[in-house]
Amino acid sequence: MTSDVQNVAKALASISDHWQPRRLTSINNYDLKVVKIKGEFVWHTHPDTDELFMVLDGELTIQLRDRDVVLGPNDVFVVPRGVEHCPKAAAEVSALLIEPKGTVNTGDAGGDMTAELQELIL
Amino acid sequence: MTSDVQNVAKALASISDHWQPRRLTSINNYDLKVVKIKGEFVWHTHPDTDELFMVLDGELTIQLRDRDVVLGPNDVFVVPRGVEHCPKAAAEVSALLIEPKGTVNTGDAGGDMTAELQELIL
Numbered sequence: 707m708t709s710d711v712q713n714v715a716k717a718l719a720s721i722s723d724h725w726q727p728r729r730l731t732s733i734n735n736y737d738l739k740v741v742k743i744k745g746e747f748v749w750h751t752h753p754d755t756d757e758l759f760m761v762l763d764g765e766l767t768i769q770l771r772d773r774d775v776v777l778g779p780n781d782v783f784v785v786p787r788g789v790e791h792c793p794k795a796a797a798e799v800s801a802l803l804i805e806p807k808g809t810v811n812t813g814d815a816g817g818d819m820t821a822e823l824q825e826l827i828l
Numbered sequence: 829m830t831s832d833v834q835n836v837a838k839a840l841a842s843i844s845d846h847w848q849p850r851r852l853t854s855i856n857n858y859d860l861k862v863v864k865i866k867g868e869f870v871w872h873t874h875p876d877t878d879e880l881f882m883v884l885d886g887e888l889t890i891q892l893r894d895r896d897v898v899l900g901p902n903d904v905f906v907v908p909r910g911v912e913h914c915p916k917a918a919a920e921v922s923a924l925l926i927e928p929k930g931t932v933n934t935g936d937a938g939g940d941m942t943a944e945l946q947e948l949i950l
Binding site: 710713715731732734736738755756760784787804 | 832833834835836837838852853854855856858860877878879880882897899901902903904905906909926927928
């Protein structure tokens with residue numbers, strides 16, 4: 707029997723790529739995802755949903771058009787729906803994301819960094 | 829100007845009571861809450877929603893009618909909607925909760941342990 711308990715640290719240890727969120731679990735129609743981040747993403751917007759970032763390790767900058775939001779470990783920030791943003795990290799960051807199922811990582815921007823949501827392989 | 833970045837560790841440091849969830853932030857119509865837990869709660873069910881627990885510190889047992897789910901730091905467990913459960917912790921636990929807005933902590937059980945959702949005062 708597989709366990710229905712997931713461990714965030716174990717999940718992160720299984721990830722070696724960047725900008726490829728994995729689904730840890732779901733609550734109703736929302737996914738809790740883990741992701742490793744390094745470098746700069748693309749500017750994009752989620753027109754229909756807020757997006758929650760919680761940094762577990764490292765320093766993540768979420769660039770907004772009018773300011774930078776700098777997040778360290780245990781910091782939580784919600785990008786409101788419709789707000790253009792571009793995450794970047796000079797060194798590797800581990801983070802949790804909460805989003806409705808079906809939210810695409812690049813939002814309305816598309817392009818090469820668009821990732822299919824992957825399941826964890828533990 | 830107040831910051832729209834919340835820190836989970838700082839939020840937990842501001843809490844000295846048990847079974848009184850505080851809203852850290854919201855994503856759409858969901859709340860991310862922090863809570864400290866000690867002792868035994870009441871058996872209850874949320875008929876209309878799943879409930880996510882993520883343990884940050886300590887060991888939390890979520891009693892189900894057919895088994896106990898034991899969670900340590902970084903463990904995540906989702907109690908499916910309609911599943912009767914009763915959390916307990918011998919020593920103090922710090923945890924994150926994710927639930928739809930308006931979810932009552934005691935679900936269908938009511939009683940003395942029912943808590944109004946509180947805002948953080950930092």
